[in-house]
Amino acid sequence: xxxxxxxxxxxxxxxxxxxxxxxxxxxxxxxxxxxxxxxxxxxxxxxxxxxxxxxxxxxxxxxxxxxxxxxxxxxxxxxxxxxxxxxxxxxxxxxxxxxxxxxxxxxxxxxxxxxxxxx
Numbered sequence: 001x002x003x004x005x006x007x008x009x010x011x012x013x014x015x016x017x018x019x020x021x022x023x024x025x026x027x028x029x030x031x032x033x034x035x036x037x038x039x040x041x042x043x044x045x046x047x048x049x050x051x052x053x054x055x056x057x058x059x060x061x062x063x064x065x066x067x068x069x070x071x072x073x074x075x076x077x078x079x080x081x082x083x084x085x086x087x088x089x090x091x092x093x094x095x096x097x098x099x100x101x102x103x104x105x106x107x108x109x110x111x112x113x114x115x116x117x118x119x
Contacts, residue, residue, distance in 0.1 A: 003076055006048035015088045022110040026103050028090040028111045045076050051091040066092035071104045075111055
């Protein structure tokens with residue numbers, strides 16, 4: 001399965017207007033059932049990560065994004081259903097101090113709930 005990163009502002013804005021979103025203690029997760037860019041012949045999981053300057057300096061923002069990737073990529077690999085969806089994860093400041101197991105549980109629960117509601 002191939003995963004691609006959302007890189008253009010228009011893709012993030014299109015996903016921000018979606019009705020399906022989850023707001024937790026550590027993240028805000030936006031879902032879209034159809035990829036916002038890419039070819040329909042090769043379905044991929046499109047993901048985007050955002051950490052604003054409110055989270056902290058560049059080192060802190062990169063740490064938050066690395067933690068999210070460490071949870072998101074194995075989940076995508078394990079779940080084949082996710083490959084036809086776009087996901088954007090917005091990092092909150094509390095993610096930097098939260099334990100990895102709680103962060104992983106929050107993200108996996110949100111993605112699992114979304115997948116079970118769309119089938």
